[in-house]
Each structure stands twice: as structure tokens, then as C-alpha cells.
Amino acid sequence: MSAPVLVWLHGDSLSTEDPAVRRYPSAPRVFVFDEPWLRGVRPSFKRLFFLFEGAVDAGAQIRLGDPATEVLSAMEEAGAARLAVTRSPAPRFDEWMEALHGRVDLEVVEPEPWIRIPDAFPLRRFTPFWKKLGAEWS
């Protein structure tokens, strides 16, 4: 039997269609309000409530604190041995992964993009980008 999994949902992928949720549909889910970051940025409450509704709708347990710490305690509470999370391009995502590296069995799930941008493709102006990569939709 495979190890029990916890799925971590973040603000880029807050739904039951999240790729990590789809891979582990019956695993418990957690969403963390990143308290240190929020105290710095102080977004409007409307934004936070919108995320909260998204997390509720996605069936996630909701926590407040430092994300890496909170995810670790959520794993412990759930008796999970593995953490699955969908990749995000945000630099904070890489920082979290670094903080968790070596501390948990971590599975980063790659989202299936609508349009894939090859690594070597130059991103300078929209028009040439769309002409080439958006051809199917133009």
C-alpha cells in the first residue's frame, strides 16, 4: 500500500481540479494563509475572503502561519508520509520547497499548461509570441 498523502493547495491552484488533487483525489487537503507574508503586504480583506471561499470549496483544511511549518504539522495530524503539491512559477514556491527539502517525502506535480512555452523561446513581445505559440487559437 502506498504511503498516506497530504495535498497542499496554494493560491495559484485552489480547486478540486488542482493536478495534485486529481492525482490523489481521496487524500486530505490543506491551504495555509501565509501569515508573515500577509502581515507585510496587507492585501484587502476581500482578497483573503475570496481565497478562503476557494479553499472551502476545494475541501481544504485552512490554517494560518508560516506555510512550511503549517504544512508539516498538518501532515503530522493527518498521519501523512508524503506531501503532494502542484508547481507554481512564484519564487516563494521555490523557497517553500527548499524549506521542506529533506524533511518530507515531497512530490511536486507538474500542471498541464494550456499552451507550453519551450525553454528556448524568446519572450520579448506578445505579438510574435502569440503568432507562433497561439497559432491553434488564432
Add this chain to the structure above:
Amino acid sequence: MAQWLADRLVGCYAEDRSGAKAAPVQGGREAGLSVLRGFSVVGYATRRNFVPGDLTTVSRLSPYLRHGMLGLAEVAEAVRAEVGRTADAVKFWAELGWRVFWRGLFARLGRSVYSDLEPAKVPLGSGTMPPEVERGETGLVCMDETVRELVATGYIHYHARMWFASYLVHHRKVSWREGERFFYRHLLDGDPASNALSWQWVASTFSSKPYFFNRENVEKYTAGRWCARCQARCPFDGSYSALETRLFGGKL
């Protein structure tokens, strides 16, 4: 529920505890799907630039796309299922394409999206956010209404975002980063990539020229509803070439 959450998140949001209210639109995939079902792309290509009071010319899907409550592929396919490949669909897909483009840049550049990506094509200022602009008390109805709507609802139309950004950066000579932070705090779709890079696009640090507009443009796309009740001396009045001279000292 909003009260309950506001108590738990004290210190994490901009408003006073008593001003902490839910947005007029609901978060979550279910709510997003219902907005998607209610959207028709028919007429989008010609109507999207218009800013009517009820904002029905655009999809308002951005907060759901931003937070992955809906996916770009499913939204693109829903439009294809509705009308196939029409001029409206093609225009709409290109807008989704902008999101892909900005996110792609963000994946490569990370926090550098918050620094000028190119030298500005016109002199820019480094001012801070004027308090009367942030409070929506400039006397310019178009700007004040934009701020009021942003703060009250967490959403403003694309054209209003452009006008406001251009006003702040090119008329008030405020650093685009200040405007970026202001939008980011309030927009339900506030996104590091789309927001910072759109501000850079307006400022001309990621475009070949600055974006600016005139009064005629605002009147046309709002059917005059803001200008009709504006008492201020309009800084946007004039031809594009007159504005070019006034703002940038000559033809671009």
C-alpha cells in the same frame, strides 16, 4: 463567516476590523463555473473596450483564472464550444494568451518583474502615491470612480486599469511600483505577473512607447457617464499630439 475570518486574520489585511467585508463576488470553483456558464463571447471583440456600469462587456473570469479555480484550457474550450472559431473567440483567446505570456515571463524572471525590464522610453518619475489619489478624491470623476470601484469590489475593467495607470505614471509622475502595489492589494485577480508587467507596459519599461489616452477616448468608451458629471479641469483634454508634447515634451 466574513466576521469569523476577519477575527482570525487580524493584522493580515488592509482594512480596519470593522471595514473587513466579503467581495461582491464569491470565490471557489463552483462560483467560477457559474460565471463561466453565464458568459457569452458573442460581441466580445467589439464590446470589450467599453466600460459600462454593469461591466457586461467582459467575462470577469480573471479572479478565478488567477487562483486556479478555473483553468485556461477549460475556459478556451468553453468558448470554442459556444461559437467555434469566430473573430470574437479569437480575440478572447488572445487575451487569455496575454496571461500565458506574462506568467511565462514570471517563471523566467521571478522577482525581477518588479524592476524595470528595459530603459524607459520617456522620463518617468519616482513619486509616491498621492493620498488624494488613493482616497479617490482628486476631483477627476474617471479616476475617483475607478478607485472607489477597485476598493469596493476588488475588480475594475481593463480600460479603466490602463487609464488609471497612465494617469498615475505619466501625469502624476508616480513610480509604477507604487501603483502596482496599490492594485495588487485590492484586485481579486491581483497577480504578480499580469499586474507588474502591465504597469511596466504602460510605463514603457516593457513596451516600445508609453500608453496614454485622451478625454475623447474616455468619453467614447464610458458613453460619457463620468465626464458628464465632472467639474474638474480635465488634464486629458486635447489631441494625442498636444498631450504628447504636454506629457513628454514632444513627439514620441
